[in-house]
Amino acid sequence: MQGAVHSLPLSIGYQCTLLQQRHVKKQSIVASKKTATKSRNQSFPLRNDTLSMKNSVLAGNRLRCNFVARACSSRRQIQTVDVASAPEVAVDLRFTQVADGVAAIRIIDHSTNNFEEQYSQRLGSTVNCYLVKGEQTALIDLPSEAVADAFVKSLSVATWTEGLQHIVLNDFGPKQAATLAAVLDAQPVTNPPVEIWCTNPTLQAITKLLKQEGSPLQKAWKRFGLRARLMLVKKGTSMDLGNERVLNFFPTSVPRWPSGMCTYDSESGALFTCNFFSSHVADAPESSGFDADVDMDVWRHYFNVNLSPVASQVSLPPVPERPSTAAHHIQNLSPTPADPEAMKMRQNSKVSEKLNLWAENAKRAILKMNKTLAMYPQPVKPTLETNSTDVRVLCPKHGPMVKEQVAELLAQYNAWIKAELTKLDESFVAVIYASAYGNTGIMAQAVAQGLRDGGVGVEMLNCEFSTASEVTEIIERSSGFVVGTPTLGGHMPTPVSEALGAILKEPSAKGQPFGVFGSYGWSGEGVQLADQRLRDGGFTAAFDRISVKFTPTSSDLDHCKASGEELAKEVQDLAKIRKIETKKKAVKSQVSAVVDPKTVAIGRITTAMSVLTTKDANSGVPSMMAASWVSQASFTPPGVTVALPKENSPEGLLLLNAKFTLNVLSKERTLGLTKPLLNKGFKTGNDIFEGMNVGESESSGCAILNDAASYLDCTVVDRMDCGDHWVMLCHIDSGDILDESAGTSFHYRTSGAEY
């Protein structure tokens, strides 16, 4: 119903005109007169589904709305308005026996009015919580505060929930705070302290809430006294529920859910996986709540939207370990905890969390993942004999529980992760965005989908929650990027502007193709400014900027997807070009590795070009060879050294007392004389001088090339082994000038590695 229009004042000075949400359409929302103030600046219409009223919750007869106004303040502005005659919230809440001693309390939501991409299959969803009973009872996970009352009632209905001894928080967000308070509140005051098992980020979040004066959690704590304890979960932590039932915990932090962990019940083989293996699909009326007949597509969709952008940080939970005596960090639920050890751990965890988030490159992630998978117990069908570390049922936070398809779903997850990592390894595009009301966020998901469809990996970064150095880090590794920005107050929000600054400064961003998109209300400067800044910075856009008024329609989202695909193609083309260039570079560097500077320097030694003629001492058969490694060695007696290759020289020449004639060539006639010798080393035979103008030296009896510049008759007097050459020391017996005017032929070389 698009009926009554209501006005809510925002303390930032804007007035939002709200249309009613579908799920509260029967109510009339009347702004409390006390809180209503006149608009001080401007009014603007927000359409029904663009509102952040998706965050609204009914608590008693109060409607609580969270607004985010990025233009003026990054803080959430919380308004409370009275709801006249609020109807009962109809909650479809179901109990399901999962295994002996394990029950699920599942809240079924058949409506699909949430417009986030993850719900786009419009199949509804569920929120699942679990009770596990040994000697003591543990509640695993909490629903959001919207259904807190109904949930707490259901807990008291459950036959074996006279009281809880443990609450396990596989995940925790502000929306669960009031539920936690309500659950604590409902515990009999005579019960022993409830232990709350959680990872460090949750511990911090709860501690912060406890400090908040008047927060429901603080109130519950005050009522409940100091009898709840926070138990810090680390790798290897476990908890004994009694009756041979042990819960093993393992943190599974990923950027999207930094506080995440999984819990394994050794007795039933139930793995409580929180967001992993979740899906958004509500139970059909006759459904058992399990996975029979559930299509793999629903898990695939959830994975695509929620996990694939961070696949480099995703790995399946490690193998559940046997109960260990892990050191539990026990902390009284005190509003002012000041445990120095906890502080230190918190700091350390912050550092390692950051490292975890973005510093890991895809290759390392693959290795890590493979290692994890190798450790993971092979799931078996529940009917088979099995030991206590088998996973027999997957108990996710959303959607059906998985019994029939455990093995298949695990295998599929592995395959999806691997596929994603392969894409990341090759090239990925960074999707950097901010979205106050979710519209630009939906566009970001659609662009990301297009990129993935186009065959490249995606890493998403909501810059509202990240630092400039995280932007730089991701851009250093990416092959392209997209920037998504709304328009708030005629600008892009500050986090986007800062992210752009980081991109423009980053040298490795140069040459990366980009795209800009975003939602706006009436003027849309945000997208224009971002686009212009990047173009001015010398970047090239892969697609025209996309501006969508308020909520994107399905054709807008198609356009986003198609643009993502365009960018993917551009990235792949560039990758191909880069591959070719890299190959060329590799060849070049191979060449320069062979011709290293030292070798080039040796090549700079220049000597005269000569042809050496000799005669076998026994047979008298003549030989000749080109020789340039000749150098004067002494004045008295006049001597030269000649370096001769061991493998490729006339044999007789290598002996002491061998005689030869060194014909020093003239530069004018070098080629004619050396040509027959090129690539041959030396020639032997009675006909080798055919067609040449030769004489015979009286002293050596060897040939004189009359076209040379001069000649010298030599006798070998000594030789030295120099590796692949002999260096012959020769005395000069006689010699003469053949051409007075000839210049000496010099042998210039580019490398000392060859003649």
Ligand SMILES: Cc1cc2nc3c(=O)[nH]c(=O)nc-3n(C[C@H](O)[C@H](O)[C@H](O)COP(=O)(O)O)c2cc1C
């Ligand atoms: C405080 C505030 C200021 C806004 N200023 C502008 C503006 O100057 N120009 C405009 O075109 N839209 C403006 N809008 C509308 C938003 O751009 C629009 O709601 C958009 O859908 C928000 O995108 P998001 O859902 O990704 O945050 C403003 C909205 C708010 C709440």
